[in-house]
Amino acid sequence: MVNAVKVFKKTAPNGKVTAYLSHRDFVDHINHTSPVDGVVVVDHDYLRGRRVFARVAVTFRYGREEDEVMGLHFSKELELVNTEVAPNAGKEERTDVQERLIKKLGANAYAFSVSLPQNAPCSVILDSGDDYSTHPLGVIYDLRLYVSDRAEEKPHRRNSVSFAVRKVQFASTEPSARQPQTLVSKSFTLSPGKLNLEVSLDRDLYFHGQVVQAHLNVHNASKKTVKNMKAQVVQHVEVTMTNSHFSRVVASLESREGCPITPGANLTKTFSLTPLASSNQKRFGIALDGQVKDQDANLASSTMVAAGKNVNDALGIIVSYSLRVKLNCGAIGGELTADLPFKLMHPDPTASKPALRKMQSNDNLEFEEFSRLRRGESVADD
DSSP states (O other): OOOEEEEEEEEOTTSSEEEEESOOEEEEOSSOBOOEEEEEEEOHHHHTTOEEEEEEEEEEEOSOGGGOOTTOOOEEEEEEEEEEEESOOSOSOOOHHHHHHHHHHOTTEEEEEEOOOTTOOOOEEEOOSSSOOSSOEEEEEEEEEEEESSTTSOOOGGGEEEEEEEEEEBOOSSOOOOOOEEEEEEEETTEEEEEEEEEEESOSEEETTOOEEEEEEEEEOSSOOBOEEEEEEEEEEEETTTTEEEEEEEEEEEEOTTOOBOTTOEEEEEEEEOOOSGGGTTOTTOEESSOTTOTTOOBOOOOOOOTTSOGGGOOSEEEEEEEEEEEEOHHHHOEEEEEEEEEEEBOOGGGGSOOOOOOOTTOEEEEEEOOEEETTEEEOOO
8 A cells, every 4th residue: 555645835936946844733742842844945056055044933913904003013923933944964864754855856855844942822813703804813823935145134925935834732642530620609698508519520621522511510508599500611812912811602501401499409410512613603702723714623722831830921822711600590699600621622643643654665745735724734725
């Protein structure tokens, strides 16, 4: 059986520089970040003593471009990496894909590898709520390979190749046995006893598209009556650039089954909720891991940090999730609310795949012209 390895290809407008990438994700493994590597092909006569540089820039856009007036800008671009990648001595360690590409492309092909700083923020897109915004809101990465005399020179579009890349985090391959649970109580003025609510989840980590099951145990030792119950999955977003916080309900379910819960009664119930991006389209502020127009974009994954570090010290856009359960005791009794944090992430795709074996002569390379980024896959424009 012949193995085909997909390689993403893009050529500069002048046709003199062509770049090949085997993947376009900087994968954050919490304690280190995997680089993006590939091969760049540049005409030797076109170089004329110049060099090929790799530049990674991140753009923080926290406001619509249409609202920028009087010189006010709602975006900030930071250059994270600018390094020389070709011509090189050829002594750097190469991957199997790079070896195969260089053998196929000839003497003008140079292997390169680009690494991000460990504190670089993860890619997150915020839904602007409409179809009129020209630039997406959030944290967007751009990898550019260009020919220049020096790194400080501004890249020209005609002799540069630009790729939309991402920095992503995947769930740990080590399963967690932790089962989140919380117990909250509410007392009432001029009324004896308390209303007790215990909420638990099956596990601490859920994958995108999975059903979140919330187990409720209500013990009404008060003189009030619970009229209805509501369960919600809440997405919490912190934009560090503007130091703003907001929350969005991404899944909700209200029920009167088992109600009213009269004084002295108990109730055990399970809510099943599925937080999906498809059910939250055109809502301003929803954090996604892809463009709003992409039909298969997911909700943004929870932001993870290494042990001993505070997630609030992370940069960019910090995303977290919690399960919120509310018991309604009427206009006078008010509500009893319980919040239970959990994680929502993608599984590590390498965990379900065998290790890449050493490439052999009969292995194929499948070249695909780069179009746009959609969850790490190149998809042709419709």
